[in-house]
Amino acid sequence: MTAVIVLMLLQGLLGAYDTFAHHELAAGLPGKPQARAELALHGAREWIYGLVYLGLAWLAFQGVWALILAAIMAVEVVITLKDFLLEDRTRRLPPSERVLHTVMALVFGAVLAVLAPVLAAWGQLPTGLALQNHGLGSWAMTAMGAGVLVWAVRDTLAARAKSPAAAPPAAPNGRTVLITGATGFLGPALIDALLAAGWRVMALTRDGLSARARFGERVLVLESLDHLPAETRIDALVNLAGAPVIGGLWTRGRRETLLGSRLNVTRALLALAERLERKPAVLISASATGYYGDRAEEGLSEASGPSRGFMSELCWRWEAEAVKASELNIRVCLLRLGMVFDWRGGPLPLMGLPFRFGLGMVMGTGRQWTPWIGRHDAIRIVLAALDDPRWRGPVNAVAPDLVTQKAFADRLARWLKRPRFLAAPALALRLPMGEMADLFLASQRVLPRRLSELGFVFEQPRLEDVFRSSDPVRLPRRLGEQPVAQAVDAGELGTIAAPDQEITHVGAELVGEQPHQAA
Template sequence: MTSTLLWSLIAVQIAMGAFDTLYHHELTERLAWRPSQRGELRLHAVRNWLYALLFLTLGFVEPKGFLAWIVMGVLIVEVIITLMDFVEEDLSRRLPATERVNHTLLALNYGAILVLILPVLLGWAGEATGMAWVSHGAWSLLALIASLSVAVFGLRDWFAAERSERLGLASAAGLADALAPAQKILVTGGTGFVGQRLVASLAAAGHEVTVLTRDGAKAAALPAPLRVVTSLDQLPGDTRLDAIVNLAGEPIADGLWTRAKRRAILASRLRTTRRLAKLVARLDRPPSVVVSGSAVGWYGSRGDEGLVESSPAAPAFTHRVCEAWEREAMDIAAFGPRIVVLRTGLVLGVEGGLLARLLMPFEFGLGGRIGSGRQWMSWISRDDLVRLICHAVATPSPSGPVNATAPEPVRNADFSAFLARQLRRPVLLPLPARLLHGLGRDFADEMLLGGQRVLPQKALASGFRFRHVRLDTALASILGQDEGQEAPVHSAAMVAAGK
């Protein structure tokens, strides 16, 4: 039982399990905040508690007789739970390649552990029932640390599964109430964070949705009925489209802005928008409206100034990207459609975007303000953004740039405090501006340390009303802790006055 090989394999199992939990489950897949993973979280919780029992037993006890049979039973149950987990994962989500490889290595290593440990347990099973207390030195200390760790994460997964009951998304159908029945709408970027919710809302409301995507696997997970195309050339000239919503583009906040990343960010937006212009030009009847994406980065970093659609911009990489993207979209107006360009703020939801990245560190008490915390954050809930897109399609008045942000932007320090309060955690670890600038340069300066105080003047003037106006009530709703507070009503005049 004191075999160095066996303990080495156990140590490898612990290391790979820790990597799977921290990197995949917490950091990248964020399972604790995905309502669809309730069953997987419960399986993880039970398995973690079994691991805690096994590590304590192997580290400090030699179980004899009937107790050895119990340990073997636990090992078999762990295998059954793992197989159930594999099935649950395949049914509920698309695993990244690194997670599949890690799972394979975990299974192989666990098989090797079973080969070494079962003969020992069978030998102990033949002895009189009892326990002999032992110590394996550093290996026992490793077993204790691993046992406490997996027990804690088991509790986290169990409570996260219980919390997911409150995180279930409301029906998407009501988000498209502004649209007339049976609209025919083309959506680019329909597999993204915003696009998925938009497509779900349109399909649930009975509209005919066509999605342009290069990722067939992601498109297959979108709710039916819808049509998927991989090229706009697949749409003949007699295709009828009432509207086009253009959300496609390389994510701008998913990595440092290397030269290649900058080119990809700009090219992906211009390429798709130019192809849409060619499609509209050859259609027998062009759509009545094209809603195209942009971002509040158009304004650059403007300090405390309240920014409406007519405000000028400051030089910045984000401005250059958004300005070029908007110009390409506005050129489509020459073929007949009304053009709406949504300058979108930080989109909040647990399934993606900024909030999803912040949940893990804040939930573990590691969150804090960024830099001075005085920079403005112009935000909008994902459902309000979907509603605003539908409003822009259905309402004839808005055209040109439209700020897609809630009426009450907040400073970063306040954002951090609101989020920590909703999670019932302290705000402990601010991120120093000098460190961020040294690591991220322009990316950090524009995306983390800079900001814009953007006000949705045109949206409100056109009659749109936000469901989530204040950040505290928006976060309460998004995080499943809605207290039923009503948001104040803002008027276009109040926004124009910067209130």
């Protein structure tokens, strides 16, 4: 049994890496409606693996039980084959994922080869479940099994979560929008909203297979802009493309990938706009509140400049590239997004998972400000920016409900009716993550000044609005719990986030400057 345990633990580690690196970070499967079938297969396989880990850790399956275990392992093989076939039809797998799947198939084959004679010997014994103890191996298998079962719950819930109901089709408005990053977390929901509003949609993506499976014939999917003729009519550009900032340590090579994935796509859009006979009217380019760097308690409006750190550099260089479109008489709107929250994908399900099991924690001191916005409002902001010529230059796309990291953790725990008593010191995050830990530790008290000036009314102004609107496993309300207001106007903004400095209008030219040091 020692060889079986070693091989099973190796398979578990490979599977954990595949889940985090490929399914969660690279592909973002839980947030994609087209991945529901794949997630269901993943969940079924994880339930099997989790139970097998726990069973082999402490039990000998004798007699008929050996046949039952063999049948369960055979079912796992069938599920894995169906998963491989489905993946090939619905999304483009990176080479690393294909190699890893091959290695995992070989390891599982070795598990079956080593386990077969053990099952044959058990099958000769009287039917029953006999206790056995493999020492440290049993406890390692137990820990692995528990972890796999946690992820089985995660994938099963994600597979069962209902996609937002599509709005009724609208009459075409005669306008065409080109979107990059169409298969990311924000892209599919935005495309559904644009189609419902009557836009014709073109989508530039590296994964045409996944995009066509998701959108069908409703969207013209492009994997390159080079062959679009100059007479093509494109009225608006929405640039959401960029490799995930969470997906590997920020080594020199990784930083180049993160920068290149944003700058190269933006340059391709500018090159297309330059050769089109009829220029697009507007470019909406995503950025992030990471533009401001770590600024402690400073109130940050769109007038605030960038700071030190890789995230700040990444954002201001991206914005500086996008603002070059103004030279072609294209209106440029730069959306500095906070963390985009929704239970159907993005960071919230991953952040909320430990809270559901009573393991929620505060990161660092907990005093750092954490800007965020609900996905529903983020989409509404993009739609507003497409139509309203007043939307230009940088816009802080953040909710008015300013929260510290501790306040976020406490409110999430309270919403899920779970305790919150753990904390992760900053050093414990910085040692393994390096500068990437700034994503969780940097303080950015970002104010939605321009949104207030533009009269934008939030439909998810508070965290509880996001928690309530899309949580697939929300527990019953406490007796007498009252709903939270669904909107906030410019007057309410002052009570939620009182400004501490004068508002000044900032044109798009600001982002082309070199970053200066934070005060």
